Amino acid sequence: MKNIYLVFTGLILLAYAVMPASAFTMKSLSITIAGNGDADVDISYDLSFVEQTAVFFRLADPAAQLQSAFDDGGSRKVTVTRATSSSAHVMIPSFATVTPANSKQTWEATPPVSFEHARAVLNTYWFAPLVSPDFSPAVTTITFPDGYAVNYYDQISIPSVTHLMSG
Structure with missing residues (x-):
């Protein structure tokens, strides 16, 4: 067992020595808002060799970290349905605030989102x-139920x- 550990450690050090110091890189973030304010969030990212190794050996858990990043500490239950x-x-219930404007229109407002905490x-x-992670998505898209999108x-x-929604 000790020999396996030494070989594994040697391989990681060798890989680190010959690989660039890349890290977690968020490629895209897509937030799709439902009429009731719930949100489906899709995230695409790249992991470095070291990070992939940490996930493989369950030293790091992307699902738990994502849940923590989106959890506001309040009553809403953030659910990570898939993390690879x-x-x-x-899935984030009540992510956006829905406020009636009149009998035919509603306002939907998303909260600000920051990944500064994820870096910490x-x-x-x-x-x-x-590693030197990049938590700035190359593109973030917020899409409302009527198809209006902001990038x-x-x-x-x-x-x-x-966004003012007509209904």
Whole structure:
């Protein structure tokens, strides 16, 4: 068992020495809002060799980290339905605030979203000094039930978006 550990450690060090110091890179974030304010969130990302190894040996859990990142500490139950080494799907009830404007229209407002906390959480892992993560999605898309969409590019923090829905 000790020999396996030494071989494994040697392979990681060798891989680290010959590989660029890449890390978690968020490629895309897609937030689809339902009429009741619930959100389906799809995330696409790349993991470095070190991070993939940590996930493989269950030293890091992407599902738990995503749940923590989206959980507001309140009463809503954030559910990670899928988390792999390259993507995840999260369901967030009551993500957007729905407010009637009149008898035919409603306002839907999303809260601001920031991944600054995710960066701080990642820094607590043993492999943090080996990586330099990029939590700024290359593209973030927020889509409302009527098809209206807003895009942001390379931003770690996304502002609140308010949209008037006709119904």
